[in-house]
Every structure is written in structure tokens, then in C-alpha cells.
Amino acid sequence: xxxxxxxxxxxxxxxxxxxxxxxxxxxxGNFHALRGVNxxxxxxxxxxxxxxxxxxxxxxxxxxxxxxxxxKGTIVVDGIELKDGQNLDAIRREVGMVFQSFNLxxxxxxxxxxxxxxxxxxxxxxAQADKRALxxxxxxxxxxxxxxxxxxxxxxxxxxxxxxxxxxxxxKVMLFDEPTSALDPExxxxxxxxxKGLAGSGMTMLVVTHEMGFAREVADRLVFFDEGxxxxxxxxDEFYNNPQHERAKAFLSKVLGH
Amino acid sequence: xxxxxxxQLLAVLVLLAVGVFTFxxxxxxxxxxxxxxxxxxxxxxxxLTKGTYLTTILIGMLLTIxxxxxxxxxxxxxxxxxxxxxxxxxxxxSRVAAAYVEFFRNTPLLVQIFFWxxxxxxxxxxxxxxxxxxxxxxxxxxxxxxxxxxxSYIAETIRAGILxxxxxxxxxxxxxxxxxxxxLGRIVLPQAFRAVLPPLGSQFLNLTKNSSLASQxxxxxxxxxxxxxxxxxxxxxxxxxxxxxxxxxxxxxxxFFLNLLSRRLALPGR
Amino acid sequence: MTVKPSVQPASTSALSWLSxxxxxxGQLLLGHTLLGVQFLATAALxxxxxxxxxxxxxxxxxxLALIAVVSLHLGAGLTAAADxxxxxxxxxxxxxxxxxxxxxVIVALAVVVLIGGLLLKWIVTLPSWNEVxxxxxxxxIGRFRAEQFADQLWRxxxxxxLALGTVAAFGMAQLKIRNGWIPLVIGAAxxxxxxxxxxxxxxxxxGLALSLILAxxxxxxxxxxGLLFGVGRTNTLPVIRGISxxxxxLFRSLPFITVIFWFFIFVPYVLGEGTxxxxxxxxxxxxxxxxxxxxxxxxxxxxxxxxxEAARALGLSGTQTMLQVVLPQAVRxxxxxxxxxxxxxxxxxxxxxxxxxxxxxxxxxxxxxRLVTATFELYLTxxxxxxxxxxxxxxxxxxxxxxxxxx
Numbered sequence: 001x002x003x004x005x006x007x008x009x010x011x012x013x014x015x016x017x018x019x020x021x022x023x024x025x026x027x028x029g030n031f032h033a034l035r036g037v038n039x040x041x042x043x044x045x046x047x048x049x050x051x052x053x054x055x056x057x058x059x060x061x062x063x064x065x066x067x068x069x070x071x072k073g074t075i076v077v078d079g080i081e082l083k084d085g086q087n088l089d090a091i092r093r094e095v096g097m098v099f100q101s102f103n104l105x106x107x108x109x110x111x112x113x114x115x116x117x118x119x120x121x122x123x124x125x126x127a128q129a130d131k132r133a134l135x136x137x138x139x140x141x142x143x144x145x146x147x148x149x150x151x152x153x154x155x156x157x158x159x160x161x162x163x164x165x166x167x168x169x170x171x172k173v174m175l176f177d178e179p180t181s182a183l184d185p186e187x188x189x190x191x192x193x194x195x196k197g198l199a200g201s202g203m204t205m206l207v208v209t210h211e212m213g214f215a216r217e218v219a220d221r222l223v224f225f226d227e228g229x230x231x232x233x234x235x236x237d238e239f240y241n242n243p244q245h246e247r248a249k250a251f252l253s254k255v256l257g258h
Numbered sequence: 259x260x261x262x263x264x265x266q267l268l269a270v271l272v273l274l275a276v277g278v279f280t281f282x283x284x285x286x287x288x289x290x291x292x293x294x295x296x297x298x299x300x301x302x303x304x305x306l307t308k309g310t311y312l313t314t315i316l317i318g319m320l321l322t323i324x325x326x327x328x329x330x331x332x333x334x335x336x337x338x339x340x341x342x343x344x345x346x347x348x349x350x351x352s353r354v355a356a357a358y359v360e361f362f363r364n365t366p367l368l369v370q371i372f373f374w375x376x377x378x379x380x381x382x383x384x385x386x387x388x389x390x391x392x393x394x395x396x397x398x399x400x401x402x403x404x405x406x407x408x409x410s411y412i413a414e415t416i417r418a419g420i421l422x423x424x425x426x427x428x429x430x431x432x433x434x435x436x437x438x439x440x441x442l443g444r445i446v447l448p449q450a451f452r453a454v455l456p457p458l459g460s461q462f463l464n465l466t467k468n469s470s471l472a473s474q475x476x477x478x479x480x481x482x483x484x485x486x487x488x489x490x491x492x493x494x495x496x497x498x499x500x501x502x503x504x505x506x507x508x509x510x511x512x513x514f515f516l517n518l519l520s521r522r523l524a525l526p527g528r
Numbered sequence: 529m530t531v532k533p534s535v536q537p538a539s540t541s542a543l544s545w546l547s548x549x550x551x552x553x554g555q556l557l558l559g560h561t562l563l564g565v566q567f568l569a570t571a572a573l574x575x576x577x578x579x580x581x582x583x584x585x586x587x588x589x590x591x592l593a594l595i596a597v598v599s600l601h602l603g604a605g606l607t608a609a610a611d612x613x614x615x616x617x618x619x620x621x622x623x624x625x626x627x628x629x630x631x632x633v634i635v636a637l638a639v640v641v642l643i644g645g646l647l648l649k650w651i652v653t654l655p656s657w658n659e660v661x662x663x664x665x666x667x668x669i670g671r672f673r674a675e676q677f678a679d680q681l682w683r684x685x686x687x688x689x690l691a692l693g694t695v696a697a698f699g700m701a702q703l704k705i706r707n708g709w710i711p712l713v714i715g716a717a718x719x720x721x722x723x724x725x726x727x728x729x730x731x732x733x734x735g736l737a738l739s740l741i742l743a744x745x746x747x748x749x750x751x752x753x754g755l756l757f758g759v760g761r762t763n764t765l766p767v768i769r770g771i772s773x774x775x776x777x778l779f780r781s782l783p784f785i786t787v788i789f790w791f792f793i794f795v796p797y798v799l800g801e802g803t804x805x806x807x808x809x810x811x812x813x814x815x816x817x818x819x820x821x822x823x824x825x826x827x828x829x830x831x832x833x834x835x836x837e838a839a840r841a842l843g844l845s846g847t848q849t850m851l852q853v854v855l856p857q858a859v860r861x862x863x864x865x866x867x868x869x870x871x872x873x874x875x876x877x878x879x880x881x882x883x884x885x886x887x888x889x890x891x892x893x894x895x896x897x898r899l900v901t902a903t904f905e906l907y908l909t910x911x912x913x914x915x916x917x918x919x920x921x922x923x924x925x926x927x928x929x930x931x932x933x934x935x
Contacts, residue, residue: 266768269767269768269771270593270767270771272716273771280798283797283798284794284797286797287797287798288540300571326597347632348633348636349633349637350637350640352632354640360919360922363922364871364875364914364915364918364920365911365912365914366875366877366878366879367874367875367878368878368879368881369878369907369911369914370911372892372903372907373907373911376903377903377904377907381904385630410773420657439562441675467782467784468783471786473785473786475594485789492569494793498786498789498790498793501786501791505786506778509781509782510781512877524602
């Protein structure tokens with residue numbers, strides 16, 4: 001066995017990567033947000049992305065379901081290349097996304113929030129979609145709130161609904177964009193617990209977060225972004241104990257200093 | 259006594275003084291001109307319409323309501339079209355929509371009513387003109403003027419409503435794979451509509467009040483019949499009071515229903 | 529690694545050719561319903577206008593019609609074809625986007641040129657513009673143009689003072705020079721002193737000039753009323769709040785036309801004979817005052833409540849807090865909506881013609897009744913005169929708003 005084969009065997013699955021980004025660039029006007037990012041993610045992998053604000057980490061995961069269009073390079077998700085055209089909706093069905101500010105639909109009940117996309121996109125019958133939505137709400141622990149409106153829930157509960165809403169489309173990949181940054185400290189744990197459960201079930205996850213504890217506990221890989229590129233790509237423990245890059249060291253001391 | 263009581267007492271006294279002064283002057287004026295008040299005129303038969311003078315006022319009110327309802331429907335349709343066009347990616351379309359809004363917002367409604375009634379109808383092709391002359395052209399002119407004028411305000415309201423929906427809502431909907439029309443129809447518009455309901459409601463109210471200008475080209479709505487009652491009976495005070503009460507009733511009813519609607523649409527927890 | 533093409537390209541590019549013949553058909557068949565409907569509707573409109581033009585024989589009309597028709601069909605066809613190609617890859621998709629952007633602008637421009645050109649040509653060639661020209665001075669200043677007022681005409685320089693004051697104040701605000709209100713007040717004072725004799729004791733001026741004078745006097749009366757009742761509505765004392773709410777809601781529930789009627793009938797009893805002009809000014813002020821009060825209230829309530837609390841904590845009285853801390857800050861938020869309200873007031877002056885003052889709308893009505901034939905031209909001119917002033921003011925309001933939007 002060669003070294004590369006060994007490495008592959010160590011990851012949860014040795015199939016071809018479910019996400020493969022090659023030389024991805026993105027500009028916002030004069031600001032060069034992504035500067036040639038290369039990354040691949042194996043099915044079932046949990047990747048935590050960290051980095052200072054403005055480093056491009058959020059922009060990068062937003063390019064994966066094409067909320068941002070990349071200017072150069074290729075991104076392939078589950079065998080479909082992201083580019084202009086008709087395959088956009090197909091990708092978005094494969095990729096679920098959880099936002100920092102929840103973005104629940106305020107005019108729909110919790111149940112309707114979760115059941116809407118399966119009914120409209122997959123044309124699932126209402127009864128079936130509602131049943132599945134209730135199961136998912138059960139799984140994130142808020143089935144009893146199903147008929148309330150988002151504004152009646154706490155931040156942590158809203159974020160758990162947002163996770164259930166994304167799961168309702170049976171995605172192959174889940175993207176989390178700072179899912180706990182907008183939450184009060186006492187609510188962070190309930191959301192992280194749901195995410196840990198999800199990781200345990202074998203979901204492929206890309207998580208932008210500053211929660212170091214979460215990273216050490218569940219992440220297979222930890223990726224450090226700085227100035228629009230990946231600076232370190234290693235295991236969480238390795239990153240903690242032995243950060244290679246100056247910027248990573250500085251960042252780590254700041255985060256742990258808090 | 260605390261200071262606040264003095265202040266309130268002072269306000270009441272000032273109000274009373276103005277009221278009493280006005281009342282005394284008006285009464286003196288009435289006496290000097292031998293004017294007495296006679297509310298019984300409203301139960302006397304009216305030469306203007308069937309029934310009494312009260313019936314005349316009510317018939318006028320009915321036409322006001324009809325003009326307002328038709329005007330609201332057209333103004334909403336036009337206003338939504340123009341408001342969405344203002345957000346068009348196509349710079350020509352959005353500029354034409356902006357020019358429409360600016361022109362009709364910045365000219366008085368009365369002049370627009372004259373313009374439609376005396377100007378546009380005069381230059382229409384003969385067949386349309388002939389049809390109109392058999393179908394109360396003044397009313398059509400008023401409806402055209404009211405809906406075009408109000409649509410320019412509604413367009414701005416709708417545009418602001420669409421812009422007020424948070425960008426994250428569209429992103430969340432898109433990331434679930436919803437189609438463009440579902441994003442607009444199920445996520446953006448229901449929220450935009452809730453956000454603009456109060457300003458939209460006040461536009462409906464304005465339109466209803468503005469329909470009183472139809473009297474100036476002889477459309478027999480509430481204000482027109484009110485002034486006719488005055489000139490038939492020489493009862494200025496009584497007829498203007500009747501008009502005022504009627505408009506107050508209309509305004510308060512509309513406000514009541516709008517409040518009811520916005521309470522029904524209100525989302526719990528906000 | 530495979531890239532899944534979602535649609536077969538060959539058949540679709542054939543369908544797209546249909547759009548050259550029937551704009552929108554190709555898009556409809558390709559599944560772009562919205563685009564297809566837009567092109568179809570545009571095509572219906574353009575052909576409806578262009579068909580009679582093409583047969584009319586007039587060179588100008590034929591050229592306009594041809595430009596519109598050709599760009600419509602070309603645009604529909606090219607965008608449909610580009611759209612069909614976009615599935616082939618990223619470059620084609622990008623190109624398709626550009627083709628669509630370019631041609632949607634060209635088609636819209638052609639339609640606007642067609643309709644606008646025809647309308648403009650028709651308006652310019654209307655027969656009675658000379659009648660409007662002959663009466664134009666009457667629209668501007670009413671009876672003031674008559675022989676007997678010739679020695680009074682210099683008073684119109686009052687408008688120059690007003691304009692100068694406004695421009696200076698606006699210029700100083702733009703250049704961030706303080707005390708911009710000084711030229712405004714001086715200009716207004718000089719203007720009012722010069723113009724006052726034209727409306728009192730007898731109203732000798734009319735037309736647009738009278739509309740402007742009424743609007744200025746109206747807003748001068750409305751602002752103190754609005755401040756009084758707007759602040760009153762935010763007061764904690766129930767009686768004062770109740771009176772304010774009563775005033776505001778009463779006047780906002782009524783059409784302006786009924787308010788004028790009330791004042792026109794009763795003010796002469798209260799103030800004596802010959803006060804019709806002031807009755808109208810009072811009506812304008814009280815009516816607009818109710819709307820200004822709402823602007824004042826919104827301005828006050830938009831301030832963070834910490835401001836008032838901090839002032840009270842320093843030991844300032846309620847009145848001091850309002851006058852020295854709250855209002856000075858709220859005024860900045862109130863200025864743009866106030867300019868908007870002034871525009872509404874300027875438009876509302878058109879209604880005073882019903883009680884016999886011959887301002888712009890009244891002058892237009894009188895002239896139209898006399899001429900009978902030139903009504904379209906005349907009312908268009910009157911509308912444009914109102915528009916010029918109201919639009920200039922709304923531009924001003926937007927400029928005053930813009931710096932805050934950036935921050």
C-alpha cells in the first residue's frame with residue numbers, strides 16, 4: 001500500500017470526493033476574497049473551517065451552494081460542476097445550509113418552515129411532508145413547538161429548526177456558516193449537541209465556527225483560512241498543539257485568550 | 259397640586275377660550291345675518307334625487323365608495339407593476355418606471371383630473387369618445403386620474419416593501435432549492451406585503467378622501483351632493499356638517515378594517 | 529468524474545430560432561415562461577402601434593416603427609439562441625448573460641423611442657400651442673399682468689429673494705457650512721415683505737405666483753402647529769396627548785376640500801369681512817399642521833430613548849430636555865419629510881380655486897373655459913408648471929436625505 005492509499009483508507013470512505021474545489025477565486029469589486037482555494041472533502045467527513053473575519057471562510061462555503069458565484073476555478077459537488085445553467089437547483093437539493101442569523105421564514109410556522117421545500121421542490125404530498133418534518137423536529141428536540149412561529153422561539157430553538165429545515169431535503173452535505181455566533185452562551189450547547197448527533201450519523205459537514213471544543217470533539221479535519229486562502233489543513237489536535245503558521249499561532253492565542 | 263395638573267388645566271383652558279371665542283363670533287355673525295340652524299332639512303324631500311336630502315347624501319356616499327373601490331383595484335395593479343418595474347435589472351425599464359412615478363407624484367390631482375376629463379377625452383379617437391359619452395365620461399376620467407395618481411405612491415411603497423425583506427430570506431429559500439417564482443411568491447412577497455400594509459392602507463385612505471375632487475368636474479359623489487344640498491337649501495352649516503360627518507365615518511371605517519386586517523396578519527411573537 | 533448535462537442541446541437550439549419569427553415563442557418552448565410572456569406582450573404592443581404606421585407613408589413614423597420591429601425580433605431571437613447554448617458550459621452561459629443584458633436594453637430602448645417619439649411628435653404638432661403662449665403670463669401671475677398693476681411688477685423680485693435664500697442655504701448645507709438657516713430666513717423675510725402687498729388687503733396676484741405664496745404662508749403656519757401638537761402627542765400627560773391626537777386625527781381623516789369649505793364659510797364670521805384669503809391660509813396651515821405633527825412625532829420617536837433619559841438624569845426639566853436635547857437632534861431627521869410635505873402643500877393649493885382664488889389651477893380652468901379648443905395643451909402646461917417646482921423640491925429632499933443613507 002502506498003502512502004496515499006493509506007491516507008484514503010483512514011478517512012471514512014475512500015470513494016471519490018463529494019466536494020472538490022480547484023483554484024477557486026472570488027472578487028468583490030476590488031477586494032480579492034478567495035485567492036485560489038483548493039480543497040476536497042470525502043463523504044462522511046466533518047471539516048471545521050476557522051480563520052479571522054474577512055479571511056474568506058464564509059465566502060468559500062457560500063460558493064459551494066452557489067450563493068456566491070466564483071469567478072475562476074472549478075467546484076464539483078457530488079459529480080455536478082457548479083456553473084451557470086440549469087443544474088443549480090439540483091446542487092442546492094444536495095447541499096443544506098444553516099446560516100448565522102437562522103433566516104427562518106417569519107410568516108410560516110415552524111412546521112411549515114420545515115415542510116415547505118419538500119412540498120414545493122420535491123412535490124412530496126403534504127401529509128407525508130408534515131410527518132417527515134415532525135420526525136426531524138423530534139430529532140432536533142422541538143417537536144412540541146411545531147405550530148409556533150419562529151419569533152416565539154429562543155435563538156437556540158430557531159437554529160435547531162433551521163437545521164431541521166435543511167435536513168428535510170435529505171442533503172448529502174450540510175454547510176454551517178457560524179451557526180452559534182448569534183446565540184447567547186447558554187443556547188450554544190443545545191445547537192452544538194444537535195450538530196454532534198448529526199456528525200455521528202455520518203453526515204458530510206463543513207462548519208465555519210469558532211467553537212474550539214466542538215472542533216476537537218467531532219472534526220476529522222481542521223482548515224485554517226487567512227487572506228483568502230487555506231493556510232493549514234490538518235487534524236484539530238495537531239492544529240492545537242503544533243500550529244505551523246505564524247498567523248495560525250496568533251489567531252489561536254487570541255481565541256484561547258478569551 | 260402637582261405641576262402636571264396645572265399644565266393640563268392650562269391646555270384645557272386655552273382650548274376652551276379659543277372654542278368660546280369662535281362660538282361667540284360665529285353666533286354674533288349668524289344673528290347679524292338672521293341665520294338660524296334647522297336640522298330638519300335632512301328629512302325634507304330632495305329635488306336632487308329620490309327620497310329626502312339625507313338620502314341624497316347617502317347616494318353620494320355610495321358613489322364615493324364605488325369610486326374608491328374601483329380606484330383601489332386599478333391603483334394596486336398599476337402600482338405593483340410600476341413598483342416591480344422600478345426594481346428591474348433593465349435600466350431602461352426602471353428609468354421609465356421612475357419617470358412615471360416622478361411625473362404623477364409631482365403634479366396636483368385636481369390638474370390631473372382636469373387633464374383626463376377635458377384634455378385626454380377630447381383627443382381620443384372618435385369611436386372611444388362616443389362610447390364614453392354614453393357611459394359617464396367624467397367618472398372614467400376620475401377613475402383614471404385617481405388610480406394613476408395613487409399608483410405612483412403605491413409603486414414606491416411596494417418597492418420599499420420588497421427591498422425591506424432581508425437578503426438572508428432569499429438566500430435561505432434558494433439554498434433549499436426553491437425556484438425563482440416560489441422564492442418571490444412564497445417567501446418575499448408575503449413578507450413584503452405585511453411590511454407595507456400600514457403605508458398601503460394610508461394610500462387607500464388618501465384615495466378615498468381624494469375622490470372628493472371628482473365633484474369639481476360634476477361627478478355626483480358625496481362632496482358634490484353635499485354642496486348641491488347647500489345651494490338648494492341655503493343651509494351651509496348643516497350641509498358641510500353632513501359632509502364632514504360622512505367623510506369621518508368613511509375614514510374611521512376604513513381605518514378600523516385596516517387595523518383588523520393587520521391584526522389578523524400579525525405574526526405572534528413580534 | 530462526470531458532468532451531468534441536464535438537457536440535450538441539439539433540439540433546443542432549433543426551437544430558439546422560432547423567436548426570430550414570433551418574439552417570445554422560443555423562450556416559452558424552452559421553459560422560460562416569464563421571459564417568453566414579456567417578449568410576447570412587447571411584440572403585441574409594438575406590432576399594434578407599428579402596423580398602422582408602416583402603412584401610413586410618413587417617413588418619420590416608418591423609420592421609428594422599423595427600428596422597433598427589427599430590434600424586437602432580433603433581440604428575441606438572439607437571446608433565445610444564447611439561452612439555448614448556455615447549458616453547454618460556463619463560457620457560453622456567461623456570454624448568454626451578456627447577450628441578454630445588452631438586448632433587453634436595446635429592445636426596451638427601441639420601444640420607448642417608438643412610443644415616446646410618436647407622443648412627442650403628436651404633442652408638438654397640436655394646433656393650439658399659440659393660445660397657450662398668449663395666456664402663459666396669465667398662468668404665471670394671473671391678473672397681476674394687467675395694466676393697472678404695472679407699477680407693482682417690481683415686487684415679483686421677492687421671488688428672487690426667496691430663491692436666493694433657499695439656494696444659499698442649500699449650498700451651505702452641502703459645503704457643511706454652519707448656520708445655513710440665516711440666508712434662508714433673510715431670503716424669506718425679504719420675499720414676504722416685498723410680496724405681502726400683492727395679497728393683502730386685496731389679492732391682486734394670481735397664477736403660479738399665488739400658488740407659491742400660499743404654499744409658503746401655509747408651511748410657515750403649519751410648522752409651529754406641527755411642532756406644538758407633534759410634541760404634544762409624545763407628552764405623558766393624558767389631556768395634552770388627547771387634545772393633540774384629536775386635532776391630528778380629525779384633520780387627517782378629512783379631505784382638504786371639506787376643510788377649505790369650513791374655513792371659507794366660518795372664518796369671515798370670526799375674523800371679520802374680507803378675510804377670505806386668510807381663511808384659505810389658515811385652512812392650509814391647520815390641515816398641513818396635522819401632517820407635520822406626525823412628522824415631528826416620528827422624528828422624536830426615532831431618537832434612541834437614552835438621549836432623553838440621559839438629559840433627565842443630568843437634572844434638565846422636561847421642557848429643557850425637549851428644547852435643548854431632543855428637538856435639535858430630531859429636526860435633522862424631520863427635514864427631508866418636511867420638504868415632502870411642502871410639496872404636498874404646494875399641490876394642495878390647487879384646490880383653493882374652488883373658493884375663488886385664481887391660483888395656477890384656477891387660472892388654467894378659467895383659460896380653458898374661455899378657449900374651449902386648447903384644453904389638452906393648456907392642462908399639460910399647467911401640469912408641467914406644477915411638476916417643475918415640485919420635482920426640483922423633491923430632488924432637494926433627496927439630496928438632504930442622501931448623506932444619512934451612506935452613514
